[in-house]
Amino acid sequence: MASNALENKVAMVTGGSSGMGRSIALGLAKHGAKIVCCDLKQSANPNGYEADKDVPTADLVVKNGGAAIFCQIDISNAEQVKDGFEKTISTFGRLDMVINCAGYWAPFRTFAEEDDELWSKMSAVNTLGTARMCRSAIQQFLKQDVDLKWGSRGRIVNISSCAGNFGFPGEVAYSATKAAINHMTRAGALDHAKDYINVNCVSPGVVATGMARQNFENNAIHETMQKATPWPRLGTAEDIAEAVVFLCLPGSQWMTGQILSVDGGMTIGVPPPS
Numbered sequence: 001m002a003s004n005a006l007e008n009k010v011a012m013v014t015g016g017s018s019g020m021g022r023s024i025a026l027g028l029a030k031h032g033a034k035i036v037c038c039d040l041k042q043s044a045n046p047n048g049y050e051a052d053k054d055v056p057t058a059d060l061v062v063k064n065g066g067a068a069i070f071c072q073i074d075i076s077n078a079e080q081v082k083d084g085f086e087k088t089i090s091t092f093g094r095l096d097m098v099i100n101c102a103g104y105w106a107p108f109r110t111f112a113e114e115d116d117e118l119w120s121k122m123s124a125v126n127t128l129g130t131a132r133m134c135r136s137a138i139q140q141f142l143k144q145d146v147d148l149k150w151g152s153r154g155r156i157v158n159i160s161s162c163a164g165n166f167g168f169p170g171e172v173a174y175s176a177t178k179a180a181i182n183h184m185t186r187a188g189a190l191d192h193a194k195d196y197i198n199v200n201c202v203s204p205g206v207v208a209t210g211m212a213r214q215n216f217e218n219n220a221i222h223e224t225m226q227k228a229t230p231w232p233r234l235g236t237a238e239d240i241a242e243a244v245v246f247l248c249l250p251g252s253q254w255m256t257g258q259i260l261s262v263d264g265g266m267t268i269g270v271p272p273p274s
């Protein structure tokens with residue numbers, strides 16, 4: 001449902017060109033937020049499931065009557081991240097929300113088959129990149145006043161993964177970097193609760209996006225994922241966006257440091273036999 005609850009608020013969404021990030025950007029814009037779509041490229045992941053993926057996210061927000069810009073950022077590059085924050089402030093004058101959705105995943109392999117190159121890339125994007133975005137956001141939030149009606153000085157929502165909550169075979173480096181996101185959420189939230197800065201995290205299960213398409217199209221993997229998910233269907237980008245938007249609205253102002261699993265029950269236990 002649309003509202004003006006986030007009117008005059010500005011959100012940077014990393015990974016905003018595709019999948020969950022795109023859906024989150026569109027969801028926040030429905031509540032009046034101005035969007036800075038931060039991504040490696042403006043075009044959506046070509047493997048994505050979005051019906052309108054030929055229209056870039058920022059263009060779609062503007063077409064729907066909102067305000068948005070695209071900002072080319074690789075979150076693993078400190079200089080580009082700095083430029084992205086400067087562009088956001090010079091365009092919209094402030095920053096209220098950062099959604100850290102950009103992530104790197106590589107197809108399954110065993111722990112023994114992983115190498116330093118994979119770990120470096122996973123760490124640079126998923127862990128360091130997310131931490132860098134969080135720190136830069138908090139530094140900007142601290143320059144701004146608390147909005148008592150909204151309940152916050154600024155909000156961060158990180159995106160981790162169910163693979164960060166429990167061991168996931170074939171994804172050791174990915175799981176470890178996603179678990180790091182869960183924990184930086186908790187520890188970062190503790191440091192900045194006194195500043196009225198909320199740091200929360202959404203931990204998705206298996207979601208139909210370009211990143212996951214090869215798993216959806218592999219019958220054996222798809223069947224395993226569905227069996228591990230108690231809910232009768234796997235996830236959509238909108239399932240994740242709804243939870244992230246909630247974590248940006250006034251009603252969630254007293255929540256911080258939380259890892260909200262949105263996973264069709266995947267992390268609550270072993271589903272009964274079907």
Ligand SMILES: NC(=O)c1ccc[n+]([C@@H]2O[C@H](COP(=O)([O-])OP(=O)(O)OC[C@H]3O[C@@H](n4cnc5c(N)ncnc54)[C@H](O)[C@@H]3O)[C@@H](O)[C@H]2O)c1
Nearest residue numbers: 015018019020039040074075102103161206207209211212
């Ligand atoms: N799809 C799933 O099943 C699933 C499950 C759990 C967690 N996740 C996580 O959800 C997040 C979103 O992924 P998605 O499934 O929507 O995939 P997606 O491929 O649809 O979108 C990811 C977007 O992030 C961008 N991106 C990648 N690296 C970047 C970087 N270094 N800097 C800036 N942008 C970058 C890509 O260009 C792409 O537009 C990721 O963090 C992913 O790890 C996905």
